[in-house]
Every structure is written in structure tokens, then in C-alpha cells.
Amino acid sequence: MKKCLSCDIVFPDETNFCFLTGETLQSYDDPLVGTTIGGRFRVEAALAGNGWARTYHARERLIDGSCTLKVFGNAANGGLDEAAKARIVAQLELAKRIAHPNVVEVLGGGTTEDGLAFVAHPARPQATPLTISGARPVADALGMVAQLLRGLGRVHDFGARHGQVHPGNVLMSPDGHLELLDVGLGRLIIHEPWDDGAPEEALAAQHYQAPEVSSGERATIRGDLYAVGVLAHELLTGRKPIEADDLRQLRDAHRARGPLDVAPAAADLAPSLRDWLTRMLAPAPDGRPPNTHQALDALTAAAKEAEVTMAVDPRGEDASSGGDAPEVDVIALDPQLRRWSVYRGIFSRMVEMGFPGGPPPATGDALRRVNELVDQLEGFADHGVTAHESLRGARRRAREGRHRIAAQMAELNDRATEVHRDVEPLRIAAARHGEKAKDFPERARTLHTEVVRWEGRSGFTEPYQELATAYRELSELMDQWWAVRRAQLACEADASERREELAQFSEQLDELREALRVHESNLSEELTSLETTLADLGRKADACELELLDAVSRFSAPMRSKPELGGCFRELLDASRS
Numbered sequence: 001m002k003k004c005l006s007c008d009i010v011f012p013d014e015t016n017f018c019f020l021t022g023e024t025l026q027s028y029d030d031p032l033v034g035t036t037i038g039g040r041f042r043v044e045a046a047l048a049g050n051g052w053a054r055t056y057h058a059r060e061r062l063i064d065g066s067c068t069l070k071v072f073g074n075a076a077n078g079g080l081d082e083a084a085k086a087r088i089v090a091q092l093e094l095a096k097r098i099a100h101p102n103v104v105e106v107l108g109g110g111t112t113e114d115g116l117a118f119v120a121h122p123a124r125p126q127a128t129p130l131t132i133s134g135a136r137p138v139a140d141a142l143g144m145v146a147q148l149l150r151g152l153g154r155v156h157d158f159g160a161r162h163g164q165v166h167p168g169n170v171l172m173s174p175d176g177h178l179e180l181l182d183v184g185l186g187r188l189i190i191h192e193p194w195d196d197g198a199p200e201e202a203l204a205a206q207h208y209q210a211p212e213v214s215s216g217e218r219a220t221i222r223g224d225l226y227a228v229g230v231l232a233h234e235l236l237t238g239r240k241p242i243e244a245d246d247l248r249q250l251r252d253a254h255r256a257r258g259p260l261d262v263a264p265a266a267a268d269l270a271p272s273l274r275d276w277l278t279r280m281l282a283p284a285p286d287g288r289p290p291n292t293h294q295a296l297d298a299l300t301a302a303a304k305e306a307e308v309t310m311a312v313d314p315r316g317e318d319a320s321s322g323g324d325a326p327e328v329d330v331i332a333l334d335p336q337l338r339r340w341s342v343y344r345g346i347f348s349r350m351v352e353m354g355f356p357g358g359p360p361p362a363t364g365d366a367l368r369r370v371n372e373l374v375d376q377l378e379g380f381a382d383h384g385v386t387a388h389e390s391l392r393g394a395r396r397r398a399r400e401g402r403h404r405i406a407a408q409m410a411e412l413n414d415r416a417t418e419v420h421r422d423v424e425p426l427r428i429a430a431a432r433h434g435e436k437a438k439d440f441p442e443r444a445r446t447l448h449t450e451v452v453r454w455e456g457r458s459g460f461t462e463p464y465q466e467l468a469t470a471y472r473e474l475s476e477l478m479d480q481w482w483a484v485r486r487a488q489l490a491c492e493a494d495a496s497e498r499r500e501e502l503a504q505f506s507e508q509l510d511e512l513r514e515a516l517r518v519h520e521s522n523l524s525e526e527l528t529s530l531e532t533t534l535a536d537l538g539r540k541a542d543a544c545e546l547e548l549l550d551a552v553s554r555f556s557a558p559m560r561s562k563p564e565l566g567g568c569f570r571e572l573l574d575a576s577r578s
Contacts, residue, residue: 001013001027001028001031001033001034001035002015002025002026002027002028002034003025003026003028003034004018004020004021004023004025004026005023005026006018006020006021006023006573007020007021007573007576007577008576008577009549009576010034011025011549012546012549012550013027015549015550015553017553019549019552019553019555019556019557020556020569020572020573020576021569021573022560029046030046030054030056032046032054032056032071033045033046033056036061036538036539036542037058037069037071037112037116037118038108038109038110038112038118038535038538039061039534039535039536039537039538039539039542040060040061040108040120040531040534040535040538041058041059041060041061041067041069041108041118041120042058042059042060042061043056043057043058043069044056044057044058044059045057047068052072052073053070053071053072054070054071055068055069055070055071056068056069056070056071057069057123058120059334060107060120060388061334061384061534061537061538061541061542062333062334062337062380062381062384062385062388062534062537062538062541063331063332063333063334063384063385063388064331064332064333064334064335065331065388066123066125067107067120067121067122067123068120068121068122068123068124069118069119069120069121070118070119070120070121070181070182070185071116071117071118072088072116072117072118072185073115073116073117080111080115080116080117081115084117085111085115085117088109088111088117088185089110089111089117091160091183091184091185092106092109092110092119092185093520094158094159094160094183094184095109095119095160095182095183095184095185097158097160097402097516097520098154098155098158098160098183098402099154099399099402099403099406100150100151100154100155100406101150101151101177101179101313101315101316102147102148102150102151102154102177102178102179102180102313103151103154103155103179103180103183104121104122104124104171104179104180104181105121105122106119106120106121106183107120107121107122108120108531119182119185121181124171124173124179126173126174127171127172127173127179128171128172129167129168129169129170129171129172130167130168130170130171130172130178131167132167132231132234132235132238133238134238135235135236135237135238136235136236138236138269138273138306138308139308139309139310139311140176140311141232141235141236142232142236142273142299142303142308142310142311143176143310143311143312143313144176144178144235144311145228145231145232145235145299146296146299146300146310146313147177147178147313148165148170148178148180148228148231149228149292149295149296149299150296150313151178151179151180152165152180152224152225152228152292153291153292153293153296153413154406155180155183155224156221156224156291156292157406157409157410157413157509157513158402158406158513158516159513159516160183160184161184161218161219161220161221161223161224162180162182162183162184162219162224162227163184163219163223163224164182164185164205164208164219164227165180165208165224165227165228165231166204166205166207166208166227166231167231168204168205169181169182170231175314175315176311176313176314177313177314177315178313184219206247206250207230207240207242207244207250208226208227208230208231209223209226209227210222210223210226210227210285211226211254211255211283211284212284212285220285221290221291221292222285222288222289222290223285224292225280225288225289225292225295226280226281226282226285226288228280228295229241229277229280229281229288230281232277232280233262233265233266233277233281236266236269236273236277237262237265237266237269239265241260241262241265241281242254242260254283259278259282259283259287260278260281260282260283261278262274262277262278262281269306270302270305270306270307270308272301272302272303272305272306273302273303273306273308275302276298276299276302279298280295293413293414293416293417294417294420297417297420297421331385331388331389331392332385333381333382333385334381335578337377337378337381337541339575339576339578340374340377340378340548341374341378342575343374343552343572343575344370344371344374346568346571346572346575347367347370347552347555348367349568350559350565350568351363351364351367353562353564353565353568354559354562354564354565363555363558366551366554366555367555369551370548370551370552370555373544373547373548373551374548376544377541377544377545377548380537380540380541380544381541383537384534384537384538384541387530387533387534387537388534390530391527391530391531391534394523394526394527394530395527397523398519398520398523398527401516401519401523402516402519405512405515405516405519408512409509409512412505412508412509412512413505413509415505416501416502416505416506419498419501419502419505420498420502422494422495422498423495423498423499423502426491426492426494426495426498427491427495429487429491430488430491430492430495433484433485433487433488433491434488436484437481437484437485437488440477440480440481440484443477444474444477444478444481447470447473447474447477448474450470450473450474451467451470451471451474454466454467454470455467
């Protein structure tokens with residue numbers, strides 16, 4: 001696609017001159033800029049990119065709504081294979097469900113015929129990817145980590161995994177609010193996690209991958225927690241827990257090391273916070289907290305023990321609509337489409353001024369065709385606004401259902417966290433009692449031997465004081481043993497009861513996930529139908545607009561030689577900039 005530098009109108013590649021200014025058109029450096037992805041998102045400018053994805057500023061087709069588009073793959077290299085595209089589509093369905101203040105909403109996404117995959121988010125013009133250039137104040141760092149854990153908690157509760165938690169996938173607003181990007185859509189679904197042929201940019205992201213990923217395991221909850229541990233270490237100390245110059249060195253370091261000693265880098269941190277970091281960065285998954293809620297609970301307890309008040313999320317659970325982009329009252333038409341109505345009014349005046357006695361047949365036919373195409377485009381636009389309003393209503397119902405289910409999940413998780421707090425002390429107490437009981441059997445056998453010896457001497461025909469003493473000592477030992485064993489059994493029974501409660505909570509969470517699946521399924525047909533309608537309208541509008549540009553270019557060419565129309569051309573240029 002090409003553009004006019006004066007009016008910013010986008011033209012097809014085969015057009016060479018702008019119909020408004022007559023200037024030579026300039027090609028975009030990026031082939032996607034100026035195109036429409038999936039019929040729904042018009043790409044307006046490239047923002048950033050790396051070896052596996054590019055980010056663009058875009059606009060929802062037909063309406064006045066800006067968004068951010070991330071595109072995976074490269075059409076020039078054949079694009080993604082079918083397996084990668086299928087994984088992205090599956091992950092998108094999961095990502096669309098997530099509704100939380102600390103997770104960016106997914107507006108749409110999918111794959112294209114030329115092998116690209118894309119995901120669209122609401123635009124966050126004030127937010128930027130998280131940068132870590134040194135240690136942050138402890139209270140601020142812990143508050144940021146807590147935000148990430150809350151967002152991940154919702155992701156995990158809804159049955160998804162992030163898989164690529166790193167600074168590039170965390171947006172930070174000026175007020176300190178954090179949002180996770182690309183749930184499940186990271187590089188892992190496109191490249192092998194430890195591919196030595198991956199781009200250099202892979203190293204930065206790979207620092208946040210859990211050691212088990214080097215063995216080819218899939219993303220897990222505890223893998224996400226490891227990534228948060230790396231971020232926490234970096235925020236608190238200004239350094240990554242493992243430094244490496246390339247992927248192979250990082251992989252070898254993961255495979256060789258035992259439990260990470262955070263003390264040298266985190267010497268100034270309170271012991272409770274160092275212990276929490278050590279557990280989050282455990283090389284084996286079983287050494288890390290079993291879920292995000294327990295990780296957050298442990299962080300809260302560690303901060304309390306360290307007498308640190310964590311910074312508060314400025315837009316917590318009560319903010320906006322639960323983390324989704326705020327909605328405007330009225331969905332407005334794309335201003336670029338509104339301009340065509342202004343243009344054609346100016347075109348009509350140009351014909352009247354340029355041809356007082358009536359236009360030549362070719363000019364009159366060209367104007368009629370322009371008007372027909374503008375009518376078509378306005379029809380597509382009106383239909384698009386209506387479809388967007390219906391889509392917004394369906395999304396609102398979907399979010400409301402998700403929030404209801406999420407609230408029930410949060411209540412269950414809070415109760416489970418309280419129960420889990422009881423389990424570990426009970427386990428420790430039972431183990432302590434078990435340790436105490438270890439020497440009782442040997443002591444009992446020794447005393448029993450003494451009892452038997454004196455019973456043999458007595459033959460129960462002659463009383464011996466030593467036999468009475470042996471009986472008493474054995475009886476007292478058995479009383480002590482029974483007291484310890486009874487306490488151990490009581491702790492084990494209480495712990496077993498708590499674990500049963502946790503199992504019931506887990507079953508109830510599974511039931512809520514099924515309820516979420518049913519909720520999504522009930523709305524899926526309506527949402528898919530509306531999204532398909534918008535994509536079809538977007539493609540028709542694109543085709544109509546391309547034909548309109550061609551018709552307008554042919555209409556305007558003979559007009560440019562008439563000096564009396566100079567004012568009209570200036571009006572057209574002003575309208576293009578409004």
C-alpha cells in the first residue's frame with residue numbers, strides 16, 4: 001500500500017498520484033501498514049517488532065475505535081504452519097475469556113490466508129512494556145509482583161496458562177497499574193523453547209522460562225510462577241537470578257544448578273522475602289507454590305513478617321469494568337469513512353463550477369459512479385456500526401457471566417487458601433510427633449526385655465521389687481508413647497480432613513470451569529456470527545473503497561487543469577485532515 005504524505009490517504013500499490021494533492025505517493029516500509037487484517041482491523045502504523053511478532057497501531061474497521069494489533073509469523077517466509085495456527089486459534093479462545101484488571105482484554109484475533117496469526121487488544125497509549133533498569137523500592141516491587149500474581153490467578157482459574165511471562169508481555173501505565181499481555185500466545189506456540197536457531201531476542205525472554213521447559217515440557221502454572229519469581233528477583237535486586245550470554249549457556253546453567261542461593265544478590269532483603277524468592281525460583285516444579293493464590297498468600301505473609309506494606313494497585317478489582325477497556329456511550333463511524341460524504345459534496349460543486357453548461361458524459365458518469373460507491377460504503381458503515389453495537393452487547397453479557405463465575409472462584413480460592421494455611425502446620429506437627437516417637441519402640445523393647453527377665457526369675461511364685469519397677473517403667477513409657485502417637489494421629493487426621501476440603505474445593509473449581517465453558521458456548525455462536533459479519537463487511541468496504549479511490553482519481557484528473565477549482569481542492573485537503 002501507498003500513502004500521500006500531505007493528506008495521509010492510503011492508496012493501492014498500483015496508484016501513483018494522490019487525487020487530492022497530485023503528489024507522488026510513497027510506499028510504506030512495512031507491507032502490512034495500510035492493509036486490513038482479518039477484515040476487521042486496519043493497520044495504521046508499525047510500533048515494534050522482533051523475530052516472531054510485530055506490533056501495530058490499528059483501528060477497528062468501520063468504526064472510530066483504535067486498538068493494538070500483534071501479528072505472528074512472516075508471510076514472506078511462508079507464514080505459520082497449520083499446526084501453529086491451530087494452536088493460536090485454540091489459545092485465543094481461552095484468552096478471550098479472561099476478564100481481570102491485570103489482564104489486557106482480547107478484542108479479536110485469528111489467522112489469515114497468507115499464514116499470519118494476529119490478536120487485537122484495546123489501545124493503551126499511555127502504557128509501555130515494563131522496563132527494569134535497577135532495583136525498585138521494596139514496597140513498590142512487591143506491589144507490582146502482587147498485581148502480576150492476581151492477573152495470573154484469574155488466567156489459571158479459567159483454565160489457561162500464560163507461558164511467556166516476561167517484561168515485554170507486561171504493560172505498565174504511568175500510575176503504576178500493570179496488565180499482562182498475550183495470554184498463551186507467546187513464542188512457545190511458534191518456536192521450540194530452546195531452539196538454538198531462534199532469534200537473538202529469544203535470550204531475553206528465555207531467562208524467564210522455567211528449567212523444566214528445557215526438557216520439552218509444556219507451560220504449567222508452576223512454570224508461570226517461576227517466571228514471576230525471576231521478575232520479582234529483578235525488581236527487588238536489579239539483577240536476573242541467572243546471567244547468561246546465550247541460550248546454550250542459560251540452558252546448561254538450568255540443568256547444572258541446584259536450589260538458587262538468592263542471598264548474595266538479595267542480602268538487603270528480609271529473610272522472609274529471601275525465602276519466598278528461593279521457593280518461587282526452585283529448580284524443580286514441586287519446590288514452588290502449587291498455585292498462584294498460595295504464592296500470593298505466601299508473599300503477603302512474607303511482606304508482613306518483613307514489616308513491608310506493599311504498594312496498592314491503583315486500579316484493583318473495583319476499577320472500571322473489571323479490567324476491560326472502558327466503553328464509550330455511542331459507537332461512532334470511522335472518521336475516514338465520514339470524509340467520503342464530505343468529498344462527494346465537494347465533487348458535485350466542482351462539476352457545477354467547472355462545467356456551468358453541464359459536464360461531459362464521461363465526467364457525469366464518473367460522478368454518478370462515485371456517488372453510487374459512496375452510498376455503498378455508507379451502507380456498509382451503517383451496518384457495521386449496528387453490528388458493533390450488537391457485538392458490544394454480547395461481549396458485555398459474556399463479561400458479566402465471567403465476572404460472576406470469577407467471583408465464585410475467588411471465594412473458593414480464598415477459602416482454600418485459609419484451609420491450606422492449616423495444612424502445613426499440621427503436617428509439620430505430625431512430623432515432629434513422629435520424630436519424637438522414633439525411639440519409643442527400641443526403649444519399649446529394652447524395658448520389655450527387663451520385664452521378661454524378672455518374670456522369668458519370679459516365675460510368678462516369688463515377688464520382686466525389680467519386676468514391679470520394670471512394669472511401672474514400661475507402663476509409663478507406653479503412656480508417653482500413646483500420648484505422642486495420639487497427637488500425631490490427630491494432626492494427621494486433621495490434615496487429611498483439610499486435604500479433603502481442598503479436594504472438594506478443587507472439584508467445585510472444576511465445576512465452575514465447566515460452567516464457564518457452557519457460558520462461553522452459549523454465547524459463542526452469537527459472538528462468532530457477529531465477528532464474521534463484521535469481517536465480511538470490512539472486506540466489502542475495503543473492496544468498495546479501492547474502487548472508489550480509482551473512480552475518484554479518474555474523476556479528479558481532468559479537474560486539476562481548471563484553476564477555478566483550486567479552492568475546492570483545498571477544501572478536499574482540509575476535509576482529509578479533519
